[in-house]
């Protein structure tokens with residue numbers, strides 16, 4: 001009997017990621033189609049995508065150029081071994097990434113996800129120092145409220161307690177900077193907040209505590225997304241760059257969300273004018289269509305590994321699907337789509353309209369803060385006493401019923417629409433969200 005994919009009759013087997021499984025399976029929310037700015041639900045409703053899927057479908061949905069490139073590549077060369085063999089698309093894509101990367105970023109290492117990009121970057125940082133004869137530099141410094149995916153390195157340097165506390169002692173030798181969220185001083189700031197650059201000085205305290213010669217790298221999201229859109233205060237990233245340079249510590253920007261146009265420049269590094277040593281990316285690289293990540297490094301990081309006999313592998317790291325042909329084809333078609341349609345510039349042009357629309361929610365019931373940058377926005381709600389995260393989750397469910405897709409983390413609503421969004425969609429998104437908040441307990 002043919003499988004009816006629209007109405008699966010047993011939802012039990014699939015253990016869903018980062019999902020309230022029991023709630024979902026009682027009242028499933030199924031998408032069965034998507035086009036440009038909209039999803040189609042199993043009931044045939046249109047839902048405006050306010051989140052670009054999961055911060056990844058930057059060019060919108062089911063874009064023909066990307067779908068066709070995938071189909072063509074799958075029919076022509078479906079897979080080539082990733083180790084000791086190559087194929088043209090992976091090299092081509094690496095060059096295209098470097099073309100849009102900040103000056104000085106010259107090499108690309110492929111992964112399959114943001115989490116794997118983070119693990120790769122952390123290993124590169126430690127390996128880099130060892131290759132240069134500084135093997136004592138093994139410590140990794142993350143930040144409170146940071147999100148760097150879900151693997152052991154990523155949750156160790158990450159700073160979201162729910163993602164860490166179930167999983168034991170994690171990596172040893174990790175320390176954390178304080179987060180940069182200062183609501184008392186910065187609430188309702190449009191764009192980068194004024195206060196908080198001094199929080200980067202905490203790195204000097206950590207260096208004094210451990211000794212610079214034990215520290216390999218500092219990893220931060222230039223703008224923290226998943227924890228609820230926390231922006232870098234003015235001057236903060238510049239300070240982090242100066243302090244890391246001074247002490248010979250590598251700076252890693254986790255650009256899994258901010259990469260590929262979300263802030264109106266190819267990467268946050270360019271948007272903020274601060275260049276790290278390593279950048280982790282994924283999501284928007286293939287428009288979310290095929291899993292793929294890319295770690296981008298300077299020549300200095302890469303070249304440190306290029307030593308020893310030429311027949312020897314220089315870096316004992318990689319994945320079966322690193323640079324997979326179909327993913328690489330999707331990546332090339334995606335970057336071409338961004339370029340042809342000027343989507344990064346479009347994000348920059350729309351950002352002021354987006355900002356004003358978001359901030360028009362100031363004064364709406366339950367709203368205690370609003371934050372924005374590029375085409376990202378967050379609306380923070382007063383939690384229900386004793387039931388954190390409930391109010392925002394209710395808002396998410398109501399919003400879905402009313403035809404808009406938003407995301408929540410704790411009591412924060414986050415939005416990051418595809419960069420093809422029109423002003424009328426922004427009005428619909430924010431107008432509907434206001435209706436939802438007005439009627440929420």
Ligand SMILES: Cc1ncc(COP(=O)(O)O)c(C=O)c1O
Pocket residue numbers: 112113114115116118147148149150221225226254255256257282283
């Ligand atoms: C900054 C950052 N790093 C890493 C990740 C993990 O990416 P993935 O879910 O593809 O493993 C995410 C995902 O949201 C992210 O926002």
